[in-house]
Amino acid sequence: MGRSPVPPSSNESNLKKGAWTTEEDQQLINYIQNHGHGSWRSLPKLAGLNRCGKSCRLRWTNYLRPDIKRGKFSQEEENMILHLHSILGNKWSTIATRLPGRTDNEIKNYWNTHMKKKLLQSGIDPKTHQPRTDLFSCIPQLLVLANIKELLEHNQLAQNLQYFNHFLQPNTGLSTLVNRTSSIPLFQEENLNFLSEFPVLEDDQESEEIRQFPVGTSNVTQPLHQEVSIMNLETSNDFKHVGHCQGQSAFTSDVNSSPSISAVTWNPIPPLIDNTTTTTTNNSGSHESGSTISYSGGDGGASSYNWPEFLFEDSFKLDQALLEMS
DNA sequence: AACCGTATCAACCGCCTACTG
DNA sequence: TCAGTAGGCGGTTGATACGGT
Structure with a gap:
C-alpha cells in the first residue's frame, strides 16, 4: 500500500534542515500572504527557500499560520x-x-x-482509558497489602481488622455490596482468609481506638508504608476516602451516559498518586457539581487538574448506593 | 559556575490515502 | 485498472530550556 519512499535527488539532499530562521519564516509568510501556498512542492523554489515543500507546509501549518492559538491549554x-x-x-x-x-x-x-x-x-491506561491491569499498576496495591501484613505481624491493626472483618459478615452493608459487584478481587472473602483468625466483635465492643479514629481525613499521597486508613470504613459517608472505584466500560461518545453500578470496579486501594481533594458529597449526602482533582505536578507547584464529570460518575453512584444501604 | 537529568516542543521521517492521468 | 504524485498523518528525534545539586 502506498508509494515507496523516493530517494532524495541531489538537489533535495542539499536542502536545508533543522530549525527555521526568522528570515526564512518571513520569506514563507510573505509568499503565502501574497500568493497562497498553492503546490507545496513548488513553493520553496518560488519563495526562494532552500527547503523541501513538506518542511514549508509543516512550518506554516504548525507555527506560522495566523490563526494559531499560543499558550497553555485551558x-x-x-x-x-x-x-x-x-x-x-x-x-x-x-x-x-x-x-x-x-x-x-x-x-x-x-x-x-x-x-x-x-x-x-492515576492508574488509567492512556490507550484504553480504563484502569490499568498490568503488573506495574498493581504495585501500589501489592505494597499496601505488604504493609497490612507487616502491621498484622506487629499486631498494630489487629483490632481495626476485627472491625473490618465485621463489615464482611453477612447482611452488613459492605458484604451486600461485595455480592452485588462482580470484580472486587481484594475484598473477596477468599482473599481475606488471614482475617478469619480474629473473632468478630459485637457492635458495642468497638475499641476506644476505633471510635477515636479520625474520620474524613484523606491524604492518599502519604507514603504507602504509612498507616492505611481502613477504619475510614466506619461510616458510609467516608467510604469514598479509602479507595476508589472506576467504571469498567470504555467512555462513550455520550458524556452523560451513566454506567450502572454493576459495571463498577471497587478498588480498595487509592491510586498511586491521587491528591484527592474533591468532595463529591457534602454533609447531607447531596452531590455537588464539579469534580476537581488536584495533582502535585513533578514540574513545580501543585497544579489543579479538572477531569470530566463522566470520570467520576461511577464513584458517585457507588457513594449513593452506599448511602442508600446505610 | 559547572554539570547533569528531565521536560518540552519544533521538526523530521516514513508510511498511508486520495487524487489524477 | 494501475502507477505516479502530493498532501496528510502519527511516531519519533534531537536541540534547547529549565531545575536541582
Missing part, C-alpha cells in the same frame, strides 16, 4: 482532548479540528508530555 481544552481521545484514539488531526487554533502536532505533544503522564499516574 481546562476546557484538556477535557475536550481527553474526551475525544477516549473516542478517537491518536487521531490528532481529527481532534485538532475540534480545538480551534490548536494544531495536531501541538495536541500530540501535549498529550505525550502532560496528559498521558497524568493518566498513568
Whole structure:
C-alpha cells in the first residue's frame, strides 16, 4: 500500500534542515500572504527557500499560520482532548479540528508530555482509558497489602481488622455490596482468609481506638508504608476516602451516559498518586457539581487538574448506593 | 559556575490515502 | 485498472530550556 519512499535527488539532499530562521519564516509568510501556498512542492523554489515543500507546509501549518492559538491549554481544552481521545484514539488531526487554533502536532505533544503522564499516574491506561491491569499498576496495591501484613505481624491493626472483618459478615452493608459487584478481587472473602483468625466483635465492643479514629481525613499521597486508613470504613459517608472505584466500560461518545453500578470496579486501594481533594458529597449526602482533582505536578507547584464529570460518575453512584444501604 | 537529568516542543521521517492521468 | 504524485498523518528525534545539586 502506498508509494515507496523516493530517494532524495541531489538537489533535495542539499536542502536545508533543522530549525527555521526568522528570515526564512518571513520569506514563507510573505509568499503565502501574497500568493497562497498553492503546490507545496513548488513553493520553496518560488519563495526562494532552500527547503523541501513538506518542511514549508509543516512550518506554516504548525507555527506560522495566523490563526494559531499560543499558550497553555485551558481546562476546557484538556477535557475536550481527553474526551475525544477516549473516542478517537491518536487521531490528532481529527481532534485538532475540534480545538480551534490548536494544531495536531501541538495536541500530540501535549498529550505525550502532560496528559498521558497524568493518566498513568492515576492508574488509567492512556490507550484504553480504563484502569490499568498490568503488573506495574498493581504495585501500589501489592505494597499496601505488604504493609497490612507487616502491621498484622506487629499486631498494630489487629483490632481495626476485627472491625473490618465485621463489615464482611453477612447482611452488613459492605458484604451486600461485595455480592452485588462482580470484580472486587481484594475484598473477596477468599482473599481475606488471614482475617478469619480474629473473632468478630459485637457492635458495642468497638475499641476506644476505633471510635477515636479520625474520620474524613484523606491524604492518599502519604507514603504507602504509612498507616492505611481502613477504619475510614466506619461510616458510609467516608467510604469514598479509602479507595476508589472506576467504571469498567470504555467512555462513550455520550458524556452523560451513566454506567450502572454493576459495571463498577471497587478498588480498595487509592491510586498511586491521587491528591484527592474533591468532595463529591457534602454533609447531607447531596452531590455537588464539579469534580476537581488536584495533582502535585513533578514540574513545580501543585497544579489543579479538572477531569470530566463522566470520570467520576461511577464513584458517585457507588457513594449513593452506599448511602442508600446505610 | 559547572554539570547533569528531565521536560518540552519544533521538526523530521516514513508510511498511508486520495487524487489524477 | 494501475502507477505516479502530493498532501496528510502519527511516531519519533534531537536541540534547547529549565531545575536541582
